[in-house]
Amino acid sequence: MLEQPSYAGRETLEFERGNFLTKIGPALTPDVPGLFPRLPDDAPRNRLTLAKWFFSPQQPLTARTAVNRYWEQLFGTGIVETLENFGSMGERPSHLELLDWLALHFENDLHWDMKALLRELVTSATYRQSAKSTPTLTEKDPRNRLLARGPQQRLSAEMVRDQALIASGLLSDIMGGPPVMPPQPEGVWNSVYNDSKWVDAKGPNRYRRAIYTYIKRTSGYPSFLIFDASDHDVSLARRIPTNTPLQALVTMNDPVYVEASEALAGRMLKASDTTDGRLRCGARLVLSRELTDYELATLHELFEKARAESRAGVFERPAYGRGVSGKEQHAMTAVAIVLLNLDAALTR
């Protein structure tokens, strides 16, 4: 994308109540809302001037809104909950002094170094607290706005996918390039005005990171929408997380997750010769921790049940590892689906 040369720029007229059919003159010139610090009178009205204006010392909002967003990424809720609105109709900050200190620190001490800011936030005592709550604490501060415990939140739509792919070893690390079309159910692709088709990608493009997924406004990628991603109709400053049965159907039944579970089962089967060793491997891949005895026993029991139920030949896949039967692979896939669907897997 390139900026038009100034001679090719078009005149902008005011529309009456936003109606493009009724233009009311005269031609408008670019400026910033009167509420904010003014642009320098002698500066040309272009993008460079605007960029400088954003980062001028007279402009405290840039740093303040930026640190608030980084905070939200890590803690789940911004210090100002309404990321998109710092005005009188937005929410009040939960920790006003902290927000201002962080903003000034980011601007003056860290010189807009995002990585340094993130390091400071994730190494803070507040962030490193245990997420463990008590009934009293939950009752007093249900949304943890006062941060008496560590943050806990569901993974975003993109993270849910990427986690399943990386745990299973399927994730492609190719970066950039044109968007890709991972599997989506037939009949979803909605192209009213042309005949473009959704063709499920084969090979590495099937397993690229979520951000490379083809985006079409009239037909969003369904599993992302179900996990609260934007449909891209309008700018979405903030996703409002939900917790619905349709999400459970995605991570249990969507072929993307079934393929990931099969591959994860394969990794688990190869990792050890004992069932418990295989289950522990799966937990490390998905949860980044060891299983408790209770969890291990529960998964072991499921594995035995699934193996007993599996009909020979139902699951014709190349066996993974030495002496692994189709039944074992089928049963381990069921366990892998369970691992990817645990609350502990879907929450960070």
Next chain:
Amino acid sequence: MVMANSRVRSKDPSAGEVGAEMRSQVRMAALRAQTRRHFLRTLGSGLGTLFVGTSLAQYAKPGKESASAALDFRRDPSSPLSELPPQFAAKVRRVIYLHMAGAPSQLELFEHKPDLKRLDGQDCPASFLAGKRFAFISGIPKLLGSQYPFHQVGESGHWISDRLPHLERHLDDICFIKSMRTEQFNHAPAQLLVHTGNARLGYPSFGSWVLYGLGTENQNLPGFIVLLSGGKSPDGGKQLWSSGFLPSVYQGVQCRSHGEPVLYLDDPPGTSRSLRRDMLDAIDKINQQTYAAFGNPETITRIAQYEMAFRMQMDATDAMDIHKEPDSVRARYGSKPGESSFANNCLVARRLAERGVRFIQLYHWGWDSHGADAKEALNLGFADRCREVDQSTAALLSDLKERGMLEDTLVVWGGEFGRTPMRENRNGQEMKYVGRDHNPGAFTIWLAGGGVKPGITHGQTDEMGYEIVKDPVEIRDLHATMLYMLGFDHHKLNYSFQGLEQKLTSVKPARVVTEILA
């Protein structure tokens, strides 16, 4: 400098020299404001919210609140679709909206205009064209009389053409609005206006608002279901059932006639129900332990949602399965299982209504009768469209009536705008087939069922059926009226977004059409 300002602003407005009673009132008001503002953003908050919710519940009950107070739409976070009472006693509990996408010609169906017929073939008067924009008409088009004969029916004496022989038996139950009007003359924005109250993208659909306001009876099925037929999606696309700025749980779920009725509903191949049950049991057990360790109420919610998903797999499959209906019932609708047809969708709509689905939206594509080709021409394709919807719409009304459900179900039938009394003359030429252009200035819809005065006609157009001469009804008036039937003052069903108390009827004044209320 600005920081100092913020500090000043941060001062608690309730602090100061006020009496204790007033302070507690202020706090209560703040809590209630927060109640609505935080709606469902607090889904993640869990049991603590539940507790506060209980202690505040009395304030949400209709009758206890003054007329100016805001309604509380908060839910138990584990069931964001749980039922809430309407603001006041309502006649309508559920809606079945039959949208004829493309805009059916009122002049070939319900608008009997003998004078137009008499002047058929004559040049259209210049006054019809002054200051008007058309999609395709250019130069001086000819007037076009109805392509089909009209007759009067029943006690109501409604006029109807010969294209809807089954539906005409129900005309005494139907209320026509012949003075609908819209601001949009292209399909996609006009459909958006009909279904979201706004011609631009990003606003919640009618069904989403209703689901947000009332929840749904059956938690094992989506509360807002969309069914498509006619071979194409409506021009407005999925935005027509989008939840806009409302939380995404309120969006319409498009059920499909091929494959899984709801996306991802079927277990992966080779997974039996009993294995799936075992898997869920394992998930539940481990999640219970996680909850014991961390005490995050979201974990409890997740356990409940996985159980609901399991039940939904069975119930949604069953609800969509029209094989379970007797042959006689399928014959009544003209339904053939496996087809993506309006008839099948009408039958499914009835099954969903019986199971407590709040809002059922059907779209049937193919009514854009410009006369540009045979498939949509008034003298050809249009007749096919009529056949496709006539018998099944009538069967749906009969079925609802027999089951006593028409009393509390609102059925709406209509398009996104009307069609011109002039014959379309694309590029100023006479076209091979007969058709009409878009007319946003006047169109007809009908309503039947709970809350609606049966057998009446509201509004009137001129002798040519071109412009409204009596009782115009805007889309926002229709929305306000439907919300009233569902038990809401349309000002009160709102949601805080972008600094506004957003509502379906937007900012222009909307009027409840009391004349059609039963």
